[in-house]
Amino acid sequence: MTWLITGGAGYIGAHVARAMAGAGEKVVVLDDLSAAVPARLPSDVPLVTGSTLDGPRLREVLTEHGVTGVVHLAARKQVAESVAEPTRYYQENVGGLATLLDAMAAAGVHRLLFSSSAAVYGNPDVDLITEDTPCAPVNPYGETKLAGEWLVRAAGRAYGISTVCLRYFNVAGAAAPELADTGVFNIVPMVFDRLTRGEAPRIFGDDYPTPDGTCVRDYIHVADLAEAHLAAARRLAGDAPAGDLTLNIGRGEGVSVRELITVIGEVSGDGREPVVEPRRPGDAPRAVASAERAARELGWRARRDVHEMVASAWEGWRLHHGK
Numbered sequence: 001m002t003w004l005i006t007g008g009a010g011y012i013g014a015h016v017a018r019a020m021a022g023a024g025e026k027v028v029v030l031d032d033l034s035a036a037v038p039a040r041l042p043s044d045v046p047l048v049t050g051s052t053l054d055g056p057r058l059r060e061v062l063t064e065h066g067v068t069g070v071v072h073l074a075a076r077k078q079v080a081e082s083v084a085e086p087t088r089y090y091q092e093n094v095g096g097l098a099t100l101l102d103a104m105a106a107a108g109v110h111r112l113l114f115s116s117s118a119a120v121y122g123n124p125d126v127d128l129i130t131e132d133t134p135c136a137p138v139n140p141y142g143e144t145k146l147a148g149e150w151l152v153r154a155a156g157r158a159y160g161i162s163t164v165c166l167r168y169f170n171v172a173g174a175a176a177p178e179l180a181d182t183g184v185f186n187i188v189p190m191v192f193d194r195l196t197r198g199e200a201p202r203i204f205g206d207d208y209p210t211p212d213g214t215c216v217r218d219y220i221h222v223a224d225l226a227e228a229h230l231a232a233a234r235r236l237a238g239d240a241p242a243g244d245l246t247l248n249i250g251r252g253e254g255v256s257v258r259e260l261i262t263v264i265g266e267v268s269g270d271g272r273e274p275v276v277e278p279r280r281p282g283d284a285p286r287a288v289a290s291a292e293r294a295a296r297e298l299g300w301r302a303r304r305d306v307h308e309m310v311a312s313a314w315e316g317w318r319l320h321h322g323k
């Protein structure tokens with residue numbers, strides 16, 4: 001097998017490239033460098049500069065590198081930006097995927113792992129979200145991931161491609177400081193940012209129907225997520241046909257915003273009291289995965305806890321922000 005990893009020079013992609021190459025898989029990365037840190041990639045992983053919107057380039061890469069499977073991570077991922085620029089998000093996330101699927105069909109590539117998101121669910125009122133919980137995304141980003149899943153399954157049926165859609169929950173941490181997320185779009189870097197500025201972390205609403213009144217989420221270490229990709233790739237490459245698997249990737253455990261901020265305080269040594277601000281529109285009280293189907297289908301479970309996640313993210317933050 002040779003795997004093409006699109007978006008492989010991004011935060012999650014570089015972890016996936018490293019985990020797969022480290023486990024002996026042959027990988028090549030395609031990235032348009034729009035949000036990449038190419039130095040994240042191991043030196044023995046080839047990086048091809050190109051976009052998933054460029055069909056001829058994709059066909060060239062698939063053929064020249066003898067690609068037999070694709071791990072598709074390349075996408076735009078900022079919710080607020082997707083609300084402001086929905087056409088761009090549909091063009092790049094759904095259009096880029098359609099172009100990739102056409103190129104795969106033309107080149108005879110029959111295995112695809114698609115990077116989806118818990119954003120496909122929207123805000124379901126359930127204790128644990130299973131893969132059968134109805135999908136009702138609440139922003140264009142989540143819509144492009146759900147439309148992407150539909151397209152993946154339809155193309156899989158039409159062109160004989162085995163597919164796995166992984167719905168990631170809240171990704172955090174780093175396998176090594178230099179691989180850390182450099183963006184400040186998720187809660188962990190947002191709290192680090194506040195602390196680094198000498199400001200108190202913010203909690204948006206502490207009157208939710210949860211044990212401590214703050215929102216509860218399922219945080220997953222990016223190194224565990226990368227291992228899930230390796231397990232899914234091996235399932236796709238194996239003899240038993242994968243068909244069209246769709247799997248939640250989370251820990252199956254809820255952590256409240258207040259609990260997370262306490263762990264960040266312990267790890268950073270800056271345990272200042274958070275300030276409570278009004279609720280943000282659109283935040284669900286609770287979003288926690290059932291991780292049972294992934295365990296059953298892939299033999300994979302997350303191994304790293306929230307403390308390890310935060311500690312590794314903090315090391316990366318210190319490296320990138322010079323603290």
Ligand SMILES: NC(=O)c1ccc[n+]([C@@H]2O[C@H](COP(=O)([O-])OP(=O)(O)OC[C@H]3O[C@@H](n4cnc5c(N)ncnc54)[C@H](O)[C@@H]3O)[C@@H](O)[C@H]2O)c1
Binds near residue numbers: 009030031032050052
């Ligand atoms: N980070 C999260 O918490 C999270 C959660 C759920 C799902 N996801 C999904 O995981 C994937 C990776 O996310 P990430 O956090 O690593 O993001 P990222 O922005 O760090 O990485 C995306 C990579 O894709 C590249 N890219 C973007 N558009 C491209 C295109 N058209 N052609 C080629 N390369 C392109 C970028 O340069 C970047 O290197 C995305 O599909 C995202 O939607 C992320």
